[in-house]
Amino acid sequence: xxxxxxxxxxxxxxxxxxxxxxxxxxxxxxxxxxxxxxxxxxxxxxxxxxxxxxxxxxxxxxxxxxxxxxxxxxxxxxxxxxxxxxxxxxxxxxxxxxxxxxxxxxxxxxxxxxxxxxxxxxxxxxxxxxxxxxxxx
Amino acid sequence: xxxxxxxxxxxxxxxxxxxxxxxxxxxxxxxxxxxxxxxxxxxxxxxxxxxxxxxxxxxxxxxxxxx
Numbered sequence: 001x002x003x004x005x006x007x008x009x010x011x012x013x014x015x016x017x018x019x020x021x022x023x024x025x026x027x028x029x030x031x032x033x034x035x036x037x038x039x040x041x042x043x044x045x046x047x048x049x050x051x052x053x054x055x056x057x058x059x060x061x062x063x064x065x066x067x068x069x070x071x072x073x074x075x076x077x078x079x080x081x082x083x084x085x086x087x088x089x090x091x092x093x094x095x096x097x098x099x100x101x102x103x104x105x106x107x108x109x110x111x112x113x114x115x116x117x118x119x120x121x122x123x124x125x126x127x128x129x130x131x132x133x134x135x136x137x
Numbered sequence: 138x139x140x141x142x143x144x145x146x147x148x149x150x151x152x153x154x155x156x157x158x159x160x161x162x163x164x165x166x167x168x169x170x171x172x173x174x175x176x177x178x179x180x181x182x183x184x185x186x187x188x189x190x191x192x193x194x195x196x197x198x199x200x201x202x203x204x
Contacts, residue, residue, distance in 0.1 A: 002168055073181050074169040136177050
């Protein structure tokens with residue numbers, strides 16, 4: 001496995017897991033109405049993701065001999081394809097987030113919907129990159 | 138499988154090169170060289186010329202279209 005493959009896998013798994021926890025926590029809060037600080041919850045989530053990404057990348061860089069190799073034409077092609085798919089997911093997600101305005105979402109909820117669209121688009125981008133790697137391995 | 142067959146593996150092995158060495162010589166990763174050899178990836182025209190030039194062959198000698 002190349003460094004970039006491991007990096008994409010780490011990014012996908014960490015983002016999906018940490019933001020799944022973030023949104024499930026948020027959903028439980030909306031259902032039960034227990035008081036909590038959404039700003040500190042978001043900041044903690046971002047810091048946790050940054051920590052996992054930094055430590056995880058240091059570990060995989062230590063085990064990858066190709067960590068300094070520049071991406072070649074095949075990997076750039078995978079990246080273009082993944083970014084294209086991720087972009088469409090982001091556009092649809094952003095439109096859906098805007099549409100939530102019409103079903104009574106307030107500012108913070110629309111913000112969370114936008115955040116969900118960004119996370120979904122980034123996870124899709126990493127997943128498409130990994131799938132392209134697998135199909136052309 | 139891509140329709141472009143190639144003799145990259147045979148030429149590389151005849152010169153005692155590893156996939157990593159070939160990749161480093163032409164600016165591709167080892168994984169891409171392996172994918173080209175297994176016909177899972179068709180290289181760009183530029184990469185095909187680089188490989189052919191390295192082996193001292195013509196592109197049409199190294200790569201063939203197979204229906």
